[in-house]
Amino acid sequence: MTANTSILGSVSDENMSVVAYKAFMLKRRIILALATEGDCTIADLSRILSVSNPTITKLVGELIQEGYVRDLGKIETGGGRRPCAFGLVSDSGYFLGVTILDDTLCFGVIDLNKNTVTVQKDVPFAYGTNAQFVDNLVERIGEFIAALGGARDKILGMGITVKGRVDAASGVIYNTMNADGFPLARIVTEKTGLETIVENDTRAMTYAEYLSGGSGGVQNALFINVGRGIGVGIIVRGKLYYGKSGFSGEFGHIPFFDNEKICQCGKKGCLETEASGMALETIFAERMREGASSILSDKFLRGETVTMHDIIEAAKNDDVLSIDLITGIGEKLGRGISVLINLFNPELVVIGGPLSEVGDYLMLPIRTALNKYSLRLVTRDTTLRLSSLGDTAGVLGAALLTRNRMLGIL
Known part of the structure; x- marks a missing residue:
């Protein structure tokens, strides 16, 4: 597992010029706009982002070349020249959800457009000590990602849900085994190279039901x-x-x-x-x-x-x-x-x-x-x-929370 270096990955303005950094962040804003507003024309994106049409046109072109955005063709309007609409390429990136249950794990993957790609339930899992817990978890995660085939290289981030109290902002969990706090998100990020968030299981289920459960x-x-x-x-x-x-x-x-x-x-x-x-x-x-x-x-x-x-x-x-x-x-x-x-x-x-x-x-x-x-x-x-999501609510919520935090929606 290697670190994510995509347009949605962590970036420091120290590593690029001011012009390049501004372009990079504008691309992120374009992806965010398409994720929240749906398919848009150049004029739509220009209005939403308060950026000139030529600049948007140039950056959308680059995002098309990079595989994140696609040209959906011309759309009907009230008159005049028909503009082209643009949307996100669903399989340009994936987000992994992991739910830790009593003695099993559940894995789920969604794409950039929130479509469910796969769910795997009842993966055997043993807690053990804190060190064994992390090693077992990372091993099972690695096995699941390896089985994804070509999609494994497009995993942009991962969300893990656990029972008990969770400080989602810091990724620290507090439960019977870790009453004083355990920095699960940081440790898993270091061991897998994937940007990782941690969330309470009920909140993740709530978020999935709210976004995808027909609310x-x-x-x-x-x-x-x-x-x-x-x-x-x-x-x-x-x-x-x-x-x-x-x-x-x-x-x-x-x-x-x-x-x-x-x-x-x-x-x-x-x-x-x-x-x-x-x-x-x-x-x-x-x-x-x-x-x-x-x-x-x-x-x-x-x-x-x-x-x-x-x-x-x-x-x-x-x-x-x-x-x-x-x-x-x-x-x-x-x-x-x-x-x-x-x-x-x-x-x-x-x-x-x-x-x-x-x-x-x-x-x-x-x-x-x-x-x-x-x-x-x-x-x-x-x-x-x-x-309406049943026993997939937690793992889909973990993936959705990861997606929306990395896109800047949350």
């Missing part, structure tokens, strides 16, 4: 990631909301219940203690010990761990106990979401993450709870729906 111009939205934990991604006025320190969205750690259950964060009574995948696993084990029956009974009685994913699959196969427990989780989760709706008054709430795979078994009790606990005037204009 239809919504400006204020919430994405609820329901897995073993619970997180919320927040879109305000069309932008991801991070908060002062970049750690917004700790929905699962709202002190919601008056119980003595200790959350993974060390506090008591968090929403996650009764309305998450971890809570689902705990409640299932309790019901088994009480003598309840399930298609998972044999596995439990053999002393094997019954996971959230096992219970999800059982519910899909009409296991009554699993369905009942997920319904209870949905009702409690709906109460929590009603608080968010009363606070944010969003246009859209999207439910995603592993537990959303059960569909109406989760959604119906959430809807019922929203009707019961949220204010009617606040919630009447809020649309609630399942994620």
Whole structure:
């Protein structure tokens, strides 16, 4: 893996003349304009960038030669000479997304025009120590890129999503293994030569759903990631909301219940203690010990761990106990979401993450709870729906965030 030296790569004005640097940055602005506005004529680009037609014409010509822009031919106008339109060449550059899950990785690639090129799920992965974690990650990344064939030399950047707290600005992760902070983005960049960003998994999922999930111009939205934990991604006025320190969205750690259950964060009574995948696993084990029956009974009685994913699959196969427990989780989760709706008054709430795979078994009790606990005037204009991207939301979000940061959109 080698460092990216493309028009979108890092550049220092110390390495080129003033004239060359200005031309380089103008080319970036042209690519940005085409990425945000879509296909444009020379006149359009001149107006958008406040740069003369001759200069735009010259630089667009150079970008065509470099393979980033293509001439789409003449277009119809209201009269007079028909101008040519120009657009980005989709396969002139690619952006890699990597999602780190409990014991697997997911890879995804998008092109310069945000089209999904490929997604690979369930790649085995082991954490180990910090050093082993990075080495294993870099090795799996290298294997994936090598398998891309000719596209591997056009990877412009990479985004990695992880669970837990992430300082996206610095690329430092904070989780159980790295409570004091670990500079994952810097280390992976050094080891791979690819410009790398790191983002929280829920925020990446939120961004993908917002851009590519059919949100239809919504400006204020919430994405609820329901897995073993619970997180919320927040879109305000069309932008991801991070908060002062970049750690917004700790929905699962709202002190919601008056119980003595200790959350993974060390506090008591968090929403996650009764309305998450971890809570689902705990409640299932309790019901088994009480003598309840399930298609998972044999596995439990053999002393094997019954996971959230096992219970999800059982519910899909009409296991009554699993369905009942997920319904209870949905009702409690709906109460929590009603608080968010009363606070944010969003246009859209999207439910995603592993537990959303059960569909109406989760959604119906959430809807019922929203009707019961949220204010009617606040919630009447809020649309609630399942994620349209499913388990690809995180990896596509990682790639989209990388693309848009490198293009200067973010």
